[in-house]
Amino acid sequence: MTIRRSSNDRLALGALLVLAVGTFTVGTDGFVLNGLLPTIAADLRVSEAAAGQLTTVFAVTYAISSPLIAAFTGRLDRRWVLGAGMVLFTIGMAGQALGESFAVVAIARVLAALGAAAFQSNAYVLAGALASDERRGRALATVSAGMSVSMVVGVPIGVLAGTWFGWRAVMWGIGAVAVVVALLVPLLPGVRMPTVSLRDRLAVVARPPIARVLGVSVLGTAAGFAAFVYLPVLVAPVAAGAMISWLLIGFGIGQIAGNAFAGRATDSLGPARVRAISLVGTVVTLALVDVAVLSLPGALVLALASGIFGGMLMVPQQHRLFSLAPDAPTVALGLNGSAIYAGGALGAALGGVVLSSAGVWWVGPVAAFIALLAFALSLPSRTRVAQSA
Template sequence: MLAVLALGTFAVGTDGFVLAGLLPAIAADLDVPVAVAGQLVTLFAVTYAISAPVVAVVTARWNRRAVLLGAQLVFAAGMLAQAMGESMTVVAVGRAVAAVGASAYAPTASSVASALAPPERRGRALATVLGGLTLATVLGVPLGVLLSGWGSWRTTLLVVTALGVVAALGTVVVPPVRLPVADPRSRLTVLRRPGVLTTLLTTMMTMAGAFTVYTYLSELLSPVAAGGTLGVLLFVYGAAGVAGNTAAGRLTDRHGARAVVVVALASLSVLLLAWPAARLHLVAATALLLLWGALGWMFSAPQMHRLIETVPDAAPVALGWSSSATYAGTALGSLLGGVVLDVAGAAWLGPVGAAACALALGLVVLPRRRAARAAQSSPAASLASASRT
């Protein structure tokens, strides 16, 4: 069953990630600048972030299997419109429709996986479902780039459309799960619970940092890679991401989610700073993509686990907000990256992305330190210290 959910996230993830390798071809075909074509990523992400909580309310009382099926069919319809579109407007509309389907699918898949897994294996269950996203970077993205070379970027999107249809058919094996229903007011109330907004903001800033760079990876690597070489480099990044995501699930169950998140964010903050130099040398770029994939993809599963630990009684609602935060960050990153590309050039994408990840790290580390200092200065702590002396 988890494999079916992973297949669905693979389809969604392939669409989300594959544009990084297709932007030059899309821009040329639709006669727009690369930075403008990159805003298709922004559009998808903004639509996803807005529609996720709305779709969650509308489908709250639906059987989860029905939600998964409908979501994939809407996603496939949007993908077909993108593949057949002859203008930027039609492609953009198709992208928005696909985003609505994706916004219903991904949080539902995560909620079902979390609900069906025992607590001690929840981290691995989430990592399995999220593994569809990382597998999309391993197979979907580089194969998409290769397909666009053999046919066109439209060929790639048609293949993604077919994946969505297959994922829809696969939902028949998912148990007819019903999760607790939260009314719209309680969905907003979750945001006022301690730690929730900080966790969501951490997710948003991390994705902003990553997608400032990833969206325009073809431009960033243009000094050393294009075509087939770019596909190989994306495969390296994705393969490392699968390893990192798999390790993250086990490390989260063993050492706790916060520790894994801190390692991932600290690594991202340092690694993205190296892009101005690494982009000029193929070996350095390959090594950096390997490390970025392995350590960066350690973030998602433990971050979701942190959110579930924060509000265990409202996990489906919280995961819906997490998806919105993820794609709000993706939108911010792709928009910011487009501005950086136009104003300062590709070399500055890495440092700007690193700054966003460093802010995310601060959101994880600083509240814990303030809480520790407050505990030490509390009357109870003072009495305990006096009793020891």
């Protein structure tokens, strides 16, 4: 793969930190909203169910726009796309803070999602493109850590700030951090990815190996969301109120640990083995949900283990896509971002159906089965094994 870079060809730690702060900012916005839903619903004079659709609006916009943005901005220096994405994200945050009606806030969520889609996938592209092959996993893990840290730090701080100062102040705070990131983006090394025609870019998803990887991202994310979204219901017999926050913090700490391990392990063991550890661990953890939630210590271990194994998945996925699509890594990683958000929506929907139709005790087993499907899809096909032999 030929990459046209600026004169600074070395991916410095400072550049990775800028990208990680960007993903932290986007992640905090995505995760903190659920904790603020009652306040937002009351302020906008809608039901909590209606306010929850602000999350759906964001997810759907991100899933659809991410590959399209990658396709239409392929010729540009990644810094332009990163900067424009963060500026648009900031405008979306300001619109949410100022919006006096549900419709205005929903439109602002669309703008924020467009900006997040432009920034997030390109942050991984920039990190992966500038890192050497033997250090690519660690570079991707550093950027991905921003999302994990947002769970541990961003969400609790955001929820507390929303309680003290109101949810609009939280939106302003996230927007302020986004402004700082936007100002730092021009200092990053420049990268121009190989130019590919629009037809070829959109055809990336039709490549069987890439489609399998994206399928694993959808199912792996869906498995986690099917249970995680309904965590308060699952642990209701042993934890409620503030204790839920501690469970979420435990989940976030697990995400950070799993992500950090995945970075180095992907470089040393290869993406296939790390992905297998992640998915098998997720299957076992989710299969034991009904036992774990019988006690508070069990619920804490469940949250931590879910975070660890879930946090291990995306680094090997991104690494694999980068290798499979050297001619269009921006599109491939953009599609993976869409797959993650699609999986989240699918998991939340399936978990809700199971909860309402079969009861809380079936949520864990169904989520485990989805994770098992993801693992089965990740296994090499017989055709590829035969050709390798």
